Amino acid sequence: MKMMSKFALALALFFTAATVAAAAPHINTLEKKGWGYKHNGVAIRGFDTVAYFTEGKAIKGSKSITTSWDGAEWRFSKKEHLDMFVAAPEKFAPQYGGYCAYGVAVDNLVKIEGDLWDIVNGKLYLNYNKKFQKKWRANPQKYIQEADQKFDGLLRTQS
Numbered sequence: 001m002k003m004m005s006k007f008a009l010a011l012a013l014f015f016t017a018a019t020v021a022a023a024a025p026h027i028n029t030l031e032k033k034g035w036g037y038k039h040n041g042v043a044i045r046g047f048d049t050v051a052y053f054t055e056g057k058a059i060k061g062s063k064s065i066t067t068s069w070d071g072a073e074w075r076f077s078k079k080e081h082l083d084m085f086v087a088a089p090e091k092f093a094p095q096y097g098g099y100c101a102y103g104v105a106v107d108n109l110v111k112i113e114g115d116l117w118d119i120v121n122g123k124l125y126l127n128y129n130k131k132f133q134k135k136w137r138a139n140p141q142k143y144i145q146e147a148d149q150k151f152d153g154l155l156r157t158q159s
Helices: 002-021 079-087 101-105 130-138 140-157
Strands: 030-033 036-039 062-069 072-076 113-120 123-127
Touching: 062 079, 072 079, 101 123, 101 130, 101 140, 113 130, 113 140, 123 130, 130 140
Parallel strands: none
Antiparallel strands: 030 036, 062 072, 113 123
């Protein structure tokens, strides 16, 4: 059974990474299109990155409350959140450009689900699915250390 789950993980990472490999911008702008994922220019699937910190939950941003930062459009649920982000984007932007934190730690740039997140030491980390998040939560400091070392290299090799 363990071998089968490793195979399923490798297969999921391969197919998701293969779609990202065509173009890997610094900020995760992946959106599901048909059988794969395409970059649409909207950061972290349109979730309000400030809401994770202020509301303690994942909230979709509005198409009418946006800003452009680091090559992507960022959406917010409230004007106050937009203002907070504009004043300090590095404080609120997710780590690894919003790609799956566990995925980066294991050498892949993969999409995220907005409701799978953690704040560790004041920084936002997003994950691909519940299985990845469970692995991530088992040892976040280990995965943060590994992902910190790999992210820039992944952007270079998968772009």
